[in-house]
Amino acid sequence: MVRSRLEARSILQKTGNDTVEGPVPLLKIAEDYMGCEVRLDDMGDVDGLCIPLPDPIIYINSRHCKARQRFSLAHEIGHLALRHQPEQIGRWEIEREANIFAGELLLPVLSVKRLACRMDYFDLAALFGVSTAAAQIRLNVLGLTPRRHRPGPSTALEATF
Numbered sequence: 001m002v003r004s005r006l007e008a009r010s011i012l013q014k015t016g017n018d019t020v021e022g023p024v025p026l027l028k029i030a031e032d033y034m035g036c037e038v039r040l041d042d043m044g045d046v047d048g049l050c051i052p053l054p055d056p057i058i059y060i061n062s063r064h065c066k067a068r069q070r071f072s073l074a075h076e077i078g079h080l081a082l083r084h085q086p087e088q089i090g091r092w093e094i095e096r097e098a099n100i101f102a103g104e105l106l107l108p109v110l111s112v113k114r115l116a117c118r119m120d121y122f123d124l125a126a127l128f129g130v131s132t133a134a135a136q137i138r139l140n141v142l143g144l145t146p147r148r149h150r151p152g153p154s155t156a157l158e159a160t161f
């Protein structure tokens with residue numbers, strides 16, 4: 001398994017979050033486990049950035065919606081956890097590694113596997129505080145088919161009347 005997945009799973013396990021059924025406590029992981037300060041700031045079109053050792057700080061864009069901020073925070077925690085060097089950040093393969101880490105951290109494999117049989121990706125996204133796109137990608141990566149898709153308006157009408 002790729003290093004980024006293993007590292008995220010290891011952090012979830014060590015912090016007791018590998019089977020959570022709710023938003024993974026990212027701030028707590030950043031502060032208590034990574035020893036990292038997190039700040040919100042208006043950063044224009046930048047999602048987030050991290051300043052590594054000796055005193056790591058992660059900046060997250062205050063303008064973005066909560067789901068996007070959570071993904072950005074998980075991504076930046078990934079850069080720190082995977083010990084990416086400042087000169088590496090921005091390279092395609094390094095950013096991809098941080099994204100894989102983020103997906104793994106935000107949607108713990110054990111939790112998602114257990115819940116996917118009774119939830120669709122809209123429900124999973126709401127439960128874990130991620131975007132529906134992130135939840136959908138995660139289910140695809142894990143080879144899971146959600147139990148059902150959210151009924152469209154016509155089905156909802158039929159069910160009501």
Ligand SMILES: [Zn+2]
Nearest residue numbers: 075090095098
């Ligand atoms: Zn990055």
